[in-house]
Amino acid sequence: MKDKNLQIIIIGILMLISCSTNAQVFLVNGHISDEDDNQPLIGVNVVEVDKNGRYLNGTTTDYNGNYIIKLSSANAQVQVSMIGYEKQVVDINSRTRIDLILKPKSTLMDEVTITGKKMGNDGVVPIRDRAIAVSRIELKELHSSMTTTVEEMLQGRLGNVDITSVSGDPGAGLNIRIRGTATLNARNNPLIVVNGIPYDTQMDDFDLAGADIEKFGNLIDVAPEDIESIEVLKDAGSSAIWGSRASNGVLMIKTKRGIKSKPIFEYTAKITLAHEPDAIPMLDGGGYAMLIAESHYNLESRNNFFQTDSRAREIAFDKNWEEYYNYAQNTNWIKEITRDALTHQHNFSVNGGGEKSRYSISMGYQDENGTTINTDLKKLNIRTAFDYDLSSKLKFNSDVLFTRWDQDANYDFEDDYFKFDKSLRTMAYRKMPNLSVYVRDTSNVVYDEFFTPTTTLQGNANDIVNPVAFATLAKHKRIRDDLRAGFTVLYEIIPSLTFQSSVTLDMFDNKIEKFLPYNAVGYNYDDDITNKATDEYKKKTSLFNFTKIIYKPVISENHDLILLGQFDAEATMTRGFRVTTSRSSSPFEQTTINNSITGMEALFSEYHSLGYFLGANYKFKDKYIISLGSKLEGNSKYSRESRWNLFPSASVAWRISEEWPLKNSKFIDDFRLRGSWGKSGNNPEDNYLYFSTYGAGSDLAYLNMPGVEPNGIELTALRPEIIEQINVGLSFAAIKYRLNIEFDVYDKTTHDLFMKKEDTRIPSQSGFENMARNEGQLKNKGFEFSVDYVILDRRDFKFSANFNIAHNQNIVISWPENVSQVYGNMLENGNYRQIIVPGYAIGGFFGYNYLGAYPTIESTYVRDENGNYIYAVGETTPMRMIHGGSSAYVYQPGDAHYQDVNYDGKIDELDIIYLGDTNPELTGGLGPRIQIKNFVLNAFLYFRLGNEIINQTRMDTEKMYNHDNQSTATNSRWRSEGDTTDMPRALYNEGFNWLGSSRFVEDGSFLRLKTISLTYELPKKLVERLKLSNMKIYITGYNLRTWTNYSGQDPEVGLPSRPDQLPKDYSRTPPSIRYTLGLNIAF
């Protein structure tokens, strides 16, 4: 009887409040019983209400069904209600005893009305009357508890919502692109809205320019169990109200709230085992030694490495050397730094409520181990939602969400010493395999100490560390707290006019502690990286206010009108500091305290924004729907001249299904044609860009007069990027809403692209070299199609399936000439060229066409278009192919053969061709759901087709250019004249065998069995015997199978954070194959 107690407590608190102001007393008592069985009803709410339906005073019946209530007057009204019974309102008329009989309510009727008027997550317009493009997922359908993260739940489910996780490490962020990449320098990720309040997890960083994308993914901090529904707003009509925040679409998450019911307790437990897909097979110690020897032997200069270089003994396997055992191993470094990992998650929630108040409380805990050693994440989620109805007109809601992240990550690479291409995994692939992980002595005794020689064949220990030592000893701890507290008041002024205002505080607190002990990288005390400690704090506080007035006048049966006015304000402030110290006296002294400071930075940034929205939604005869909206937005990021921007939108829908001859169709439930047009904005991330700042410095002084000069031009015209979108779509529902089809075609143009100052050159006659501004145009167009079909719906056998497919094409329409747009020196190894050219997609890249290795000397001769040899004047042997630029290297047998596109006998920039782009042609997913009796089988397949990836790891492990370890694929390398192979010869530090070419570009298409899950719901009888209301157990497999031709560890390569970066696969931790065992009980 816990539920009753709780209600009594809540009512009791209420009474304390209300009684304190009571002067008059009029007592009424009575007895309340059930109509069906005449039994006394316990816990019935008996409340005095005024004419407006406002609750004045109340009590509940006791264990015998009796109550006593103090009333303000003898003519008061009392409302009697209980869940599951029909409500009664009684006039007292001076009576002192009133006995009542309550009638049980048919719940079926309620459900019917709910479906008919189901509201969208904006809470204003019913789903059925939408004229806009929205994808919606009801989490009930998805059995949300079976996934571990929201991202996993959404990936591939929604058309053109392309989600890629930046890595498989615990806590890594996501890149979400809705309808393609629409901007270069402003934000690309969509707005996430939780319960109506924008949720911004991105933080200004200390070094935005050099920041790695892993720090910049989105994180959705809501446990899947807490989510009720997710909607993705895609077109301009739908996102209009969010103004410039919504230019990349909106992901609206609605969490569960309490409902009128007795408390429902729910507990979910999950245990997950993760296993990494197979890594690229690498050479062992012997294979490595042979390769290195060969790479020196093949040199033109024949430097006789083994005789002249003392480091050669490291691969000589000389038993007489005292270090022999340290250099005579077969270490699989990838294997050494990976593991099978275990995760467990617990989620507990309680939902319930009475007539006047409802509550939903949940708590989740997760302890996740990463598949890379020494990575783990502990996460705590607490969420509470209280709804309190002060009267039938005045209601309050409050929401509190708190998340604590406690994460141990691998040390990350932020400065000159550790660059991105030296990430832990990259180093594990590169590291020489004959090296021992631990120190061994002359008799092969292994010590409990990592083997980190200061220098090896591969260079300084700083440049290439012992990956195991690095992963184990270096510390990188992140503690993050995210607190969101919101308070909403709803007031129904008159039944057709509602006022609603919310205030939300979002606090995001991040602390990073890092420490790099000397023994993680090899001792080098002179260097600043020795015992380097970093302490970083960042705090972001956002305050939001959203005030809405919704007017739904009752006009007549044929006219439905909704008017909406909204005011919103945001104030966001970011603060932070970072201190770096070096050379602490001991590797155990891991804090920044008391050590010499080598770096110190502080950050402070603030912005405000204001918005006014006016919208109207009009429906005529349930057939014609028109929505108009206009948002006026002001943002402190812009000057007074440019800060106010108007974003209009309009959408129309025509419900064909209401027209003859479809009107009488029993088959079709709803068939709507939709069209929308609108504009929204996108703001650059940085604040204060428009200001002309001034710099001073002693170097500016003249004759002891201090000098101060402007650093740039004031940008009064800087404004948001404007995204204009046209959307045409249809919604179709049939067979009693069992079949749902949505189809949308869109065309989205970004005008006035924001160009960063450092990229945008201006004529120097201005006195400056560059200036940020808005210029250039970009287009995304495509379609989305989704179908949901409940094929069979019988009592013991249900079968449903969903499928979606989407296509997006990205094209640069115009591009300013003064913005640098060419990246990559094509005469040097390892580079691909990126050119932003109108007519091509952003993210496209160019390189040479690779034709294999030259087998013989004859094959290196230059030929003309007709295949005839070309001779130099007076020569009898044909000319040999040379490399362009100043090197004029002559290609030798065994070298990489690139196509000489222009037949000039020279491999240079004129020979590069378009190799592809990172944007997938098609994305989507499909999944059946089968329920037979108590068993439910859910599966989901996810695909991305037609995107090109540069397999950087393959380049790194097949270039055979330095002393890095290489993959076993290099065993097929060219070794002697006549060998016909795709793998060039090993050549130490010479030649051009790894120019950016088609050799390392691969099709990243894949089809993946993302999840397959079997749930068993225990029979009701058994469950009741356990005093539970529901119990489910399930087993889920993730990523069990991936069909792909991609040769890397995983084809799901995260999108680059900037579209002009190359889509390189650096072998980050791949998404692992996982098995989850779960239990869900409710009582």
Add this chain to the structure above:
Amino acid sequence: MKIMNIKISNKYIIKSIVILVFVALPGCNAWLDIEPENDLIKQEFWNTKEDVESCMAAAYDAFRGTVMKSLIFGELRGDMVNIATRAEFSGYNRIANSDITSTNGDVKWSEYYKAINLANTVMYYAPIVKEKDNSFSQSLINFMDAEMLFLRSLSYFYLVRLWKDVPLVLRASVSDTVDIYLPKSPENVVLNQIVNDLKKASGIAYTTEFISEPTFYKGRANKYSIQALLADVLLWSERYDEAIVYCDSIINTGMFGLEPNSSWFSLYYPGNSMIESIFEIQFDDNLEKQENPIYTSLLGAMNPTTKLKGIYERTDIRLCGSIGPTQKYEGLNETLPRNANQRDANYIYYRYADVLLIKAEALAGIGNLTDANYLVRQVAERAGQTHIIQLTYDGFMTSLMNERAREFAVEGKRWFDLLRWAKKEKFDRKEIIMDVILSRASNAQQRAILKSKITDTLSYYLPIHQDEILYNNQLKQNPYYER
């Protein structure tokens, strides 16, 4: 019974909404004015005369940033100095050999325009600041304007001499509302602007205010430096009568003269000669980054040609003995070197000797060879050189140019002298410059190619760097470089 004693009526709520929307509106703009806390911004900067002064210092500093380029281009294509073929000077070497392309990074003009923009910025803000700062007098504004007009004019004078037609930017780039995409203005328009600006500046400038402080007196523009520049510009414009007027204006003050032979080295070290110096850009090696950049490598790479060494008499102090004329920047005298740390020799733009020789050239231009010869002799004899009186115009000009070459060796004036001489009367004497260019050609074949090309007088000017044309479609390339 009332809850929380608050009577919430419909009226109350409607009222609050009205208040919220309409009363809050005017305050909105102010609420959106957020200024960066960690940066000094325009809105907070321009308040006192000291602020204007510090921007003026930055303008001088920016102008100081042009010294190296001015010096190199003053000698590069001339016949008195060779620059060693080192990687860092490879761009300049190509220009010296008449292999000039618009992609050569050394043909950028950005340094000059940076100084011009800062000068414009000071002049733009000075009257605005005056409104806020009562102690900022009109006469102080005038002094500053005169200095800034001088820096701007001198920058433009280099620009027209090197590129001929250049964009004439007279407004400060304070905001994106200012047009930064101006086309080129013809050389004579720029020169007229310079002359008018300098005439105006000469009337409002400092005269002897800083006389007790040599670095300020010689390091900041005053009436005399303005007039010296004006005379030089007028000479370039072949307006000889006016040039003589401004030279006389300086000469007649009686404050200037030539340093005697015995103290000749003091012109360069310590510099700021109270008698002879008129305007020098000051370097200061007590402050980091304020060393004269020529000491890092340029000085060692600048080798006097045999022609230069050959035009001195042995007795001429300016030859600096066996070391050659670069010794003026490095020596205490003909033999003793200066302290190696002493790397802040000023860059001398005008000194009294120049005024005398400008006047001499102008006098010759109007046919007064007698007085002209007298002036040249004054300069020659101070250094221990004999001047033979020339009775023909061409003879005199040859003699004058040699005297200028000796007097201003390695001071970045030779190329401009040659060009001025050659361009007189619509390039009536372009062989002078063609001979010099051809003498720099590396072989007979190149000489043959060049010979036909350099009859185009536009070839004596530099191309506009291709980036500038790319970033500003209003700009048209020097037609010579489009062929």
